Amino acid sequence: MLAVEIIAKKRDGFELSTEELQWLVSEYLAGKVPDYQMSAWLMAVYLRGMTVSETVALTEVFLASGQQMDLRSLPRPTVDKHSTGGVGDKTSLILAPLLAAAGLIVGKLTGRGLGHTGGTIDKLESIPGFTADLSDAAYLQNLRNIGLSMIGAGPTLAPADKRVYALRDVTATVGSFPLIASSIMSKKLAGGAEHIVLDVKYGRGALMPTVAAARELAEAMMSIGQHFGRKMSAILSNMNQPLGYAVGNSLEVKEAIDVLQDRGPQDVRELVLALGAELMVSTGLSVDNASAQKRLEQLLASGAAWEKFLQFVELQGGDPHYLLEPSLLPTSSQQFTLVSAQTGYVAALDALCIGQCAVKLGAGRIQQDSEIDKAAGIVLLKKQGEAVQRGESLAILHGNSQELLLQVAPEAIRAWQFTEQRPEPQPLIAATLRP
């Protein structure tokens, strides 16, 4: 085979065979196909797209390049959730113990955050002592013992995707649906869960700008999952404004604790219950969505989900005292309150702007190896639809110096747009997709 012929075939809109895709990626990994040819092929895919069978074949190649977890010997149904990333998205911290408390097995190979969307591991590591660095054997043992474990996704997870993604990042080819779908799904499939729910976000702070784009991506990912025998469903959720009120690692852990203790913001709770219900029904633990939501609400109200979270954190080295007394979790030395110059209603609260400001405060990484400040972030006080008086507080910025806070404040305040009339509330969930 010749790389130039494969590039030309895709450029001219033809379907590539599994063998051609396998050859191209393996020769690329072996250094025999150079970056410039792989880049040309990626651009051809970006412009021409890929069929479902090509997307499945590419996913298979990525998946086979690394290690795969075998969860089949576990005694109960295995489930996982994937979010395409959002600002203030702490759903995994709540959903995972909630489902484990319901009797499902929740194993997550999860990442650190990059850019304006946070990573679950970073959030968990704000709990002193917590480690996501477990051996596979310890991970499986925890899944068997308490039905819940989360570990950092290591270099052996779909390494071919990692190489190709790095090239996409510098060749303006990240935004291709089949490339995104195969990249994400290869890593999700490697986690080994039988039942997977996708939270595909749309809007200002999301990878996908619109509901239509989120639907297209969700459908592509669901087709891949189904091809590999997984039970798939997806929720398209709104990321025009941050989820919940807390953005930043330890701030989000505190908010997750609130929800696990049957309090917390309504939107976080609604999304957790909706995602959880998909998995409860998919695994047959509940007969329909309404009874699934009711069961999950009971598990929050009874404290069973909270107990499971404590057990999970302790088993991974975290000190439970910090959870029992969340004010002991990392707290920033400096705070700055943003105040409204207007009276009216919040028409919009720009998730991207808040996410980027949180990164500037130290809560996220700009580069893969940057250090993060676990305590930094933003606590929102007014969100879309809420009434505001001039002089009222809109948010509190958390950071480690007044200089930094003063630098970020003028940009952060631009996230709020006001209107005189009470705006229509935006639905949190635009659609639920099932096979």
Ligand code: URA
């Ligand atoms: N996240 C991924 O893992 N891959 C993509 O292509 C885009 C987002």
